[in-house]
Amino acid sequence: MNKLLFTFLFCFCCASLIFAQSLKISGRITDAQSKAPLEFANIVLTTADTTFVGGATSNINGDFLVENVVPGDYRLVVSSVGYKTSETVLQGVDEVVNLGSLELEENSVLLDEVTVAASNEKSNSDRKIVFPSDKQKKASSNGIELLKQIALPRLQVNALQRTLSVPGGGEVQLRINGIIATNEEVIALLPEDIIKIEYHDNPGLRYGNAAVVLDYITKRKVSGxxxxxxxxxxxxxxxxxxxxxxxxxxxxxxxxxxxxxxxxxxxxxxxxxxxxxxxxxxxxxxxxxxxxxxxxxxxxxxxxxxxxxxxxxxxxxxxxxxxxxxxxxxxxxxxxxxxxxxxxxxxxxxxxxxxxxxxxxxxxxxxxxxxxxxxxxxxxxxxxxxxxxxxxxxxxxxxxxxxxxxxxxxxxxxxxxxxxxxxxxxxxxxxxxxxxxxxxxxxxxxxxxxxxxxxxxxxxxxxxxxxxxxxxxxxxxxxxxxxxxxxxxxxxxxxxxxxxxxxxxxxxxxxxxxxxxxxxxxxxxxxxxxxxxxxxxxxxxxxxxxxxxxxxxxxxxxxxxxxxxxxxxxxxxxxxxxxxxxxxxxxxxxxxxxxxxxxxxxxxxxxxxxxxxxxxxxxxxxxxxxxxxxxxxxxxxxxxxxxxxxxxxxxxxxxxxxxxxxxxxxxxxxxxxxxxxxxxxxxxxxxxxxxxxxxxxxxxxxxxxxxxxxxxxxxxxxxxxxxxxxxxxxxxxxxxxxxxxxxxxxxxxxxxxxSAQKKLQNSDSDSGIVTNSK
Structure with missing residues (x-):
């Protein structure tokens, strides 16, 4: 009887000690290049055998917090649309852990079936990358209308004639997966097939005198x-x-x-x-x-x-x-x-x-x-x-x-x-x-x-x-x-x-x-x-x-x-x-x-x-x-x-x-x-x-x-x-x-x-004719 009582008390004390050690894991998710915080990143905590333990979403400052963690070994998986998934192994967690800054690298491989709940965007020195939200896609009938929903800076969207321009009349280059495209080909895009839009508002030397470049990254079918x-x-x-x-x-x-x-x-x-x-x-x-x-x-x-x-x-x-x-x-x-x-x-x-x-x-x-x-x-x-x-x-x-x-x-x-x-x-x-x-x-x-x-x-x-x-x-x-x-x-x-x-x-x-x-x-x-x-x-x-x-x-x-x-x-x-x-x-x-x-x-x-x-x-x-x-x-x-x-x-x-x-x-x-x-x-x-x-x-x-x-x-x-x-x-x-x-x-x-991306756009539209109208 005494042995049974001692065993019960020992187990109760151990359990109390474990529950008393309810831990927290925190950190900040940032872009590896710009060091800017990433909002809406998904954080999943699992055991070593991938059993789900808990999760969180980063806030506007990129911060996240996973609570009610007991001591043990874990895997922390961080994912965000447009970035490579990051995995951190945590062994022997027995105290509150602050992981500091966790950097995510941009994913150069195009995404397939992606649903974005909220419009997400990030800016590099040569371009802005925008992931349209599901609501923005559903509110649009084509690729031009989608731009109106996103409202990119300086880009003027003529909803009547479905044309794009920038102040001053500079050239707006259009692409679909990098391939040269016309307004008509962008209008033909189904919003549901658009994964992201790369807005090059600072085009490099290879784009000549183009004012901006818009590249639609889309899904592609293998049949149908x-x-x-x-x-x-x-x-x-x-x-x-x-x-x-x-x-x-x-x-x-x-x-x-x-x-x-x-x-x-x-x-x-x-x-x-x-x-x-x-x-x-x-x-x-x-x-x-x-x-x-x-x-x-x-x-x-x-x-x-x-x-x-x-x-x-x-x-x-x-x-x-x-x-x-x-x-x-x-x-x-x-x-x-x-x-x-x-x-x-x-x-x-x-x-x-x-x-x-x-x-x-x-x-x-x-x-x-x-x-x-x-x-x-x-x-x-x-x-x-x-x-x-x-x-x-x-x-x-x-x-x-x-x-x-x-x-x-x-x-x-x-x-x-x-x-x-x-x-x-x-x-x-x-x-x-x-x-x-x-x-x-x-x-x-x-x-x-x-x-x-x-x-x-x-x-x-x-x-x-x-x-x-x-x-x-x-x-x-x-x-x-x-x-x-x-x-x-x-x-x-x-x-x-x-x-x-x-x-x-x-x-x-x-x-x-x-x-x-x-x-x-x-x-x-x-x-x-x-x-x-x-x-x-x-x-x-x-x-x-x-x-x-x-x-x-x-x-x-x-x-x-x-x-x-x-x-x-x-x-x-x-x-x-x-x-x-x-x-x-x-x-x-x-x-x-x-x-x-x-x-x-x-x-x-x-x-x-x-x-x-x-x-x-x-x-x-x-x-x-x-x-x-x-x-x-x-x-x-x-x-x-x-x-x-x-x-x-x-x-x-x-x-x-x-x-x-x-x-x-x-x-x-x-x-x-x-x-x-x-x-x-x-x-x-x-x-x-x-x-x-x-x-x-x-x-x-x-x-x-x-x-x-x-x-x-x-x-x-x-x-x-x-x-x-x-x-x-x-x-x-x-x-x-x-x-x-x-x-x-x-x-x-x-x-x-x-599908892969094409990198160039060239065209000629100057007829070379002298006009004499008033």
Missing amino acids: GNVSVDFTNAVNAVWGEDQLSAKVNHKKSEFSLSYRLATRDFYQMWRENKEKFNFGDGKVINRKEVGQPGHLGMYWQNASMQYNYQPDDKTVMNATFRYFGNEQDHFDYYSDLYFTDRPNDILKLTDKTTASTKRPSLDLYFQKTLPANQLLVVNVVGTYIGSKSGRFYQENQNGSLISDIQNNVDGKKYSIIAESIYEKQMKAGTFSAGLKHSQAFSDNTYTNGKRYVTEMRQADTYAYISFKGKLKNLEYNLGIGGTRAWSFQEGDGDGYETYTFNPRLTLQYNFPSNAYLRLQGSVNNNQPSLSELSAVDQRIDSLQIVRGNPLLQPYTSYQVNLSGEARKGIFTANLWSSYEYRPKAIMDEKFVEGNRIINTFDNQKSWQRLSVETTLKVKPLKDLLQVSATGGVNHYLSDGNTYNHEYTNWFYRGDLSFVYKKVMLAFQIQSNWNWFWGENVYGGENYHLLQAKYNMKNCSIGLGVFNPFSDNYKVVNENWSQHATIKKANYINESSRLVMVQFSWNLSFGRKYA
């Missing part, structure tokens, strides 16, 4: 595929954006097809124009153009066929044929032209323009992952651009022709772009080198009473090396490049050959709490376009002529950007500032020649721009409600050979999105983001948009109103020349209170796996 349609059409005007897409997968091959048709047919288009011509000999002419309803009729189509073959996880081969066609049947203006000094002397003005563009291209791509963390990429793109345009312009007074202009242009351009890239991943960072060559040939015929034939050649060779690394919280990216630019115009021997040095440096400091500060400097080369080089006279009206300049030379631009971002709870603040200096910039110039004003181009003294904008994004109800507001200013200094101008433009943008279950409501508004170049003010769009959408399993229906609170839509452009001062406003009445109905549907089938 999907078919989808996306239609948006107005009910009170002829306005449409319709697309059909299909994709089929079979083992290691993928075939895809997309076709988009956009239509515009408006009968309430007109322009108003105030002009002052100063011929320098005391002769001054003031004119006022008052528009009457005119006709805008046009449509464009985009088609692409793509074949992708991946024999293994180290090789990617891709071939894409693309076709772009634009038919502008009507761009018809009718106006009354008044003279200030002769108010009763009225001219009837007719200005009609037609245009047609056909642009097929073939893109061939090869990527190979080599031993020892090396990568080789080769890309070749060939493009043909066929352009035809015609302009009919008359000024009529009491049945007598004062001016009769008929211009026709028939243009052909052939180009080839070849590029190769080598990358080497090392312990200290990433080394890369690249070589790119572009060659263009144009053959244009101008007919305007006389016949001019221009044959031009233009080439650009670019080579670079760069290295990306980090020193504790400081990330750096240093690149050095060089450009050889060359052109030749047959007939007069005019041309150029120049060599330019193109360095680029990026420094980013990552603060411990979801914040960073980035400084970037770059030197870029800018070539004159083939149209600017063409020495052809084309009449604009009875007083003006446009003329190219074959003596133009390439010029260098210098840019410094300072940006930063901070996130705290439901708030995200982003600041972006930029200073750009372009000596010898190619800008417009006007001078008097007899009784005509000549509009031409020249290498002017300099152009400068200082821009600052700040964005505040708030998610008061997580992914249910999101509000984004942006405000900023542009200040320009344009110093020409014969002029000097200063211009300031204030602007704002706002987005609101509400998603609840299957319903999505959105409001978007923006003011004019104006660009000043030479002596011209190019006005941006000032619009607002209301949208509502209901999402079902495989389809969605929506209703939208463009400019619901505005009587009219207009874009204002100005020219400040001392010889020809112009202020012009273009109106389209149908663009006000334009009611649209949207329908999307998709059928998806088959299993999915992760």
Whole structure:
């Protein structure tokens, strides 16, 4: 009896001692590169034989705590979307344990079936990586709409035309798994198949002069595929954006097809124009153009066929044929032209323009992952651009022709772009080198009473090396490049050959709490376009002529950007500032020649721009409600050979999105983001948009109103020349209170796996044609 009592008391004391030693395990989860804390990381504690013991989720500071742990041996497993899973072995735990900082490495292997409960993002020195949440995907019908839900800084999403842009008109490069992509191919993406979006807001040297690069990383099927349609059409005007897409997968091959048709047919288009011509000999002419309803009729189509073959996880081969066609049947203006000094002397003005563009291209791509963390990429793109345009312009007074202009242009351009890239991943960072060559040939015929034939050649060779690394919280990216630019115009021997040095440096400091500060400097080369080089006279009206300049030379631009971002709870603040200096910039110039004003181009003294904008994004109800507001200013200094101008433009943008279950409501508004170049003010769009959408399993229906609170839509452009001062406003009445109905549907089938990424994007869209419109 005594022995039994002693045994019981001994076991009770041991058990009491064990339970009294209820321990805690804590730590902080951080990004291995930026050292920034990771929110929403999953922490699982198991015994040595993988029996579950407990778990936790890291908070906004990356901290976690696992409680009620008894002494013993354990495995701590940490996982987060987009990172490699980390495992820590804990032996003989018999006291409170603080593991300090546990670093997670980014996972370069694409994820497959992933569901993200809350939108997650992180920033590196060259890109921002965003993992869209499940709610954001369900609120979107395609890859463009998903960007609107994410609200990336500086990226402007036109929900009406489904286009992407950045302030200042810089190039937005699109990719899908690294492969060159068009807007239409991004629209064809199913949000449910998008794993993450890499937003390169600081592209490296190999991207040339691109402002931003967007790379959609998606799932891929080994069998089956999907078919989808996306239609948006107005009910009170002829306005449409319709697309059909299909994709089929079979083992290691993928075939895809997309076709988009956009239509515009408006009968309430007109322009108003105030002009002052100063011929320098005391002769001054003031004119006022008052528009009457005119006709805008046009449509464009985009088609692409793509074949992708991946024999293994180290090789990617891709071939894409693309076709772009634009038919502008009507761009018809009718106006009354008044003279200030002769108010009763009225001219009837007719200005009609037609245009047609056909642009097929073939893109061939090869990527190979080599031993020892090396990568080789080769890309070749060939493009043909066929352009035809015609302009009919008359000024009529009491049945007598004062001016009769008929211009026709028939243009052909052939180009080839070849590029190769080598990358080497090392312990200290990433080394890369690249070589790119572009060659263009144009053959244009101008007919305007006389016949001019221009044959031009233009080439650009670019080579670079760069290295990306980090020193504790400081990330750096240093690149050095060089450009050889060359052109030749047959007939007069005019041309150029120049060599330019193109360095680029990026420094980013990552603060411990979801914040960073980035400084970037770059030197870029800018070539004159083939149209600017063409020495052809084309009449604009009875007083003006446009003329190219074959003596133009390439010029260098210098840019410094300072940006930063901070996130705290439901708030995200982003600041972006930029200073750009372009000596010898190619800008417009006007001078008097007899009784005509000549509009031409020249290498002017300099152009400068200082821009600052700040964005505040708030998610008061997580992914249910999101509000984004942006405000900023542009200040320009344009110093020409014969002029000097200063211009300031204030602007704002706002987005609101509400998603609840299957319903999505959105409001978007923006003011004019104006660009000043030479002596011209190019006005941006000032619009607002209301949208509502209901999402079902495989389809969605929506209703939208463009400019619901505005009587009219207009874009204002100005020219400040001392010889020809112009202020012009273009109106389209149908663009006000334009009611649209949207329908999307998709059928998806088959299993999915992760595909490799393509690294390059090359294309040519410059037709090389001189335009003579007002």
